[in-house]
Amino acid sequence: MKLISVIVPVYNTEKYIEKCVMSILNQTYKNLEIILIDDGSTDNSPQICDSLAEKDNRITVIHQPNGGVSSARNIGLDNTHGDYITFVDSDDYIEPNMIEFLSENIGDTNIAMCGYTSVEENGNLSPQENVTVTDGIISTDTFWNYFYTDTRIYYVTLWAKLYKSHLWNNVRFPLNTLHEDEFAVHQIISQCSKIAVSKKPLYFYLQREGSIMHTQFKTENLNAAEGMLDRCQFFFNKKEYTLAEKALSMAMYSIIKGYGILGESDKIKELYNQFRLMYRKLVFKNTSMKFKYKCGIFALNKQIFIKLKK
Structure with a gap:
């Protein structure tokens, strides 16, 4: 054994x-x-x-x-x-x-x-x-x-x-x-x-x-979004762009959840900037139009995206 x-x-x-x-x-x-x-x-x-x-x-x-x-x-x-x-x-x-x-x-x-x-x-x-x-x-x-x-x-x-x-x-x-x-x-x-x-x-x-x-949602819960952004970069480095876009989409919704609870905190700003950076890397790769449209609006202005989502 x-x-x-x-x-x-x-x-x-x-x-x-x-x-x-x-x-x-x-x-x-x-x-x-x-x-x-x-x-x-x-x-x-x-x-x-x-x-x-x-x-x-x-x-x-x-x-x-x-x-x-x-x-x-x-x-x-x-x-x-x-x-x-x-x-x-x-x-x-x-x-x-x-x-x-x-x-x-x-x-x-x-x-x-x-x-x-x-x-x-x-x-x-x-x-x-x-x-x-x-x-x-x-x-x-x-x-x-x-x-x-x-x-x-x-x-x-x-x-x-x-x-x-x-x-x-x-x-x-x-x-x-x-x-x-x-x-x-x-x-x-x-x-x-x-x-x-x-x-x-x-x-x-x-x-x-x-x-x-x-326990109640707090800033540390945003580590989940960090993990998803890390996964996006991981797949991007491996040129697995479809998996990278899925990871970035998931990170987006995790950031939206945190923003809805915590507001415009320093951590939200940091994660949002990381999201926009990864989006710019991915947008011209072999990714779906749905991803480019949906995440593009969020990268442009998260408040507009949230209003459209509602």
Whole structure:
């Protein structure tokens, strides 16, 4: 059995961390190394992590000053030894056969993906929103087609996936960043020719009020737009102009959302200028007329675009 590394960033999740880790320890696939990165927690999470490590030698605990989830995941990646890598968030948990299922599905692909179930704090379950995929193997082109037409959480999140470890050799997350997965997905997928996909819901994604993703929209949420602009530049450099235009269109709507909530902030101005720069690079490439028209109006004047959109 190949060694699989499970990376779990931990920050103030004392209510959830034991259930999370036990769901990993109880996997039907046993050859695991579980790396818990305590990111400067101020509750009892560090003690719980250390106690769990004393009970199972597959667990390694790393304590570090608070640096954010990107820093914690980077430390985890720097300390893995497995042939494969998977991520689990410390307030989530997984079905007993998730890792075995993904390891059997990955075959000669580089990534295997499964579905998820959202869990409310009261225990109520709701399945993932509809996605196009059926169990099987898809090409990278098909992945991006689904990515830009389906519910994106299935495709963009780090969890509920098993990666061959070499994919992460030169990929790390930007520090002090929310939506860090937006910066990684294109770098990882670009290394693949085919991907194993399944809707089978084997990951449980907790929807809790205090989590980063469920707090009020703030300037840091604009990191998502930064990730999309980064993806646009990435595809532009590879001369994949259709994917670049889709990334830029998505960045546009992310900027519009931020503008509607935050107004004309310095960060909005910065992102808008980056958008206009990328548009000027792309407009004379092999891109669609719809893109040139729609994003051209936004690049000319965002207020006019928003009025027309309404």
